[in-house]
Amino acid sequence: MTKSYGENLLARIWIVIGAVSVRVKIMGIVIIGTLMLSVTLALQMRASVTRLMNQQLESRGISITRDLAARATDEILVNDFYDLRQLLVETQANNPDVIYAFVLDPNGNILAHTFGEGFPVGLASANWVEPTQHHHTLLFDSGQGLVWDIAVPIFNGRVGTARIGLSEAAIAKNIFILTSQVLLTTIFVLVIGLIAAAFLVYLVSRPITELVAATRAVAQGDFTPRVRRWADDEIGELADAFNAMTSELARSDEIRREREVLRRQLLEGVIAAQEDERRRISRELHDSTAQNLTSLMVGLKNMDTICDNAQVRVQAQDLRAITGQVLEDVHNIAFQLRPTVLDDLGLPAAIERLVHEWQKRCQISVDSVVHLGGKRLPENVETALYRIIQEALTNVSRHAHARSVSVLVERRTNEVVAVVEDNGKGLDPADLAVDRLGVAGMRERAELLSGKMTIESAPGSGTSLFIQIPIPYTEGENA
Ligand SMILES: Nc1ncnc2c1ncn2[C@@H]1O[C@H](COP(=O)(O)OP(=O)(O)OP(=O)(O)O)[C@@H](O)[C@H]1O
Ligand SMILES: [Mg+2]
Structure with missing residues (x-):
């Protein structure tokens, strides 16, 4: 209308x-x-x-x-x-x-x-x-x-x-004369009125100005400001209500911070326990199960050599082939759980292995550059970066339909930076729904180490993940 x-x-x-x-x-x-x-x-x-x-x-x-x-x-x-x-x-x-x-x-x-x-x-x-x-x-x-x-x-x-x-x-x-007198009286009344209005404005605006400044501070996350109760009127009540609100906000913020600290501690504990458990199972598989399977294979080979019964020998060969497959599966599972190379040789070797295995499995070309200098990164940073890159590559193979991927890990003065870039179909922000854990987990891992992860993507033009994690400055270690 x-x-x-x-x-x-x-x-x-x-x-x-x-x-x-x-x-x-x-x-x-x-x-x-x-x-x-x-x-x-x-x-x-x-x-x-x-x-x-x-x-x-x-x-x-x-x-x-x-x-x-x-x-x-x-x-x-x-x-x-x-x-x-x-x-x-x-x-x-x-x-x-x-x-x-x-x-x-x-x-x-x-x-x-x-x-x-x-x-x-x-x-x-x-x-x-x-x-x-x-x-x-x-x-x-x-x-x-x-x-x-x-x-x-x-x-x-x-x-x-x-x-x-x-x-x-x-x-x-x-x-x-009469009109002039009325006009003079008007000017006089006007001047008095303006003085009274200026005083009124001062009375009203003084607490309001203070309230505005305090509200701005609250909006910035500072809950400490308290405003004065200038008078016993509605504005005074507003000041009281504001002060009560900021006290309540400060209390809630304190509780929220404490909960956040607890959550982080819990999360760090869960992640550490998960990594420990993976490491233990991986070692067990590698050192015990794989060794036993290898012994089994050697036994089957001996059987094949010394047994004269042709039927038994054929069965021994079949069993050897199956055992070989199981051994490879055990290796793969152990590697995916936690590659021993990550603990033993560090992040560059582990990423090289990861990229190599992934390329072989997914048939997508990967260009990887890892530049970390001579000294190893803190263990939690290595684990976080390894897991983030692992999930990023899994996402590329599952969702991106990319032809190539590049992985860059570089140590800078006070931080280590990782970039995983693919030329796939790109990422729609709507896909990052709350029920998805991969991207959220990557971000969480970076933030737990005071770092951050950003995603740059547009439909049809690939996806780039940027991860920055601060590390203590060590002289001579920046490449
Ligand atoms: N490299 C990528 N290219 C295109 N889309 C992607 C890429 N990475 C993630 N996505 C999209 O973002 C969504 C969220 O990814 P995320 O890793 O969080 O979940 P998911 O892989 O679907 O499941 P999971 O929780 O098992 O990891 C994916 O479902 C996918 O649609
Ligand atoms: Mg995922």
């Missing part, structure tokens, strides 16, 4: 908000919140106060004009225009926001006014009040601000009309 534009916009806003730090978020909320509150308040207040002041200005203007109309009646009736003008001037002087005042006769002719030089054209006819009306108000822009023009009929219009103009300038000035 495609998302609407609104949903996309929301998702984008959420991404942007999510990307900024908590500090920016809190500061942003304070700034936006304060500004929105004060701008809304300022606008609302401005509108209300303007409306109220305008109403007051208009009603004050009406009462001034009505008072003027009442007081002007006598002067107009006696045609005393001097006093009439004086009355207008006085009215203007008593009310600073009255910017002009004038009186018209019933025909609209100006009887007196407060304009020094010249009466503005069109002003007289701009606002007209019916004799029956109480007053009439006109709001117009004079070019220097809004003006309320109020007309009131004098003596029901029979004597004329009184007009005054009230300027809104004073109101505008007051509103400007």
